[in-house]
Amino acid sequence: MPTGNCPECDADVHVDTDADKGDIVSCEECGTDLEIVGLDPVELDIVEEDELDDDMDEDEDY
Numbered sequence: 001m002p003t004g005n006c007p008e009c010d011a012d013v014h015v016d017t018d019a020d021k022g023d024i025v026s027c028e029e030c031g032t033d034l035e036i037v038g039l040d041p042v043e044l045d046i047v048e049e050d051e052l053d054d055d056m057d058e059d060e061d062y
């Protein structure tokens with residue numbers, strides 16, 4: 001079973017073998033919802049559910 005790396009807590013996150021890009025998985029360690037953005041290798045991106053306002057400011061905190 002492929003695993004990705006949680007960007008939030010650095011834990012291994014198991015991804016279904018039939019998962020697709022855009023699918024959402026939850027980190028078992030911290031509970032963060034993660035979107036699958038790549039499959040080979042598995043890449044995961046944090047889903048920001050709490051920030052749904054249409055604020056398109058340029059100040060990204062990444």
Ligand SMILES: [Zn+2]
Nearest residue numbers: 006009027030
């Ligand atoms: Zn995590």
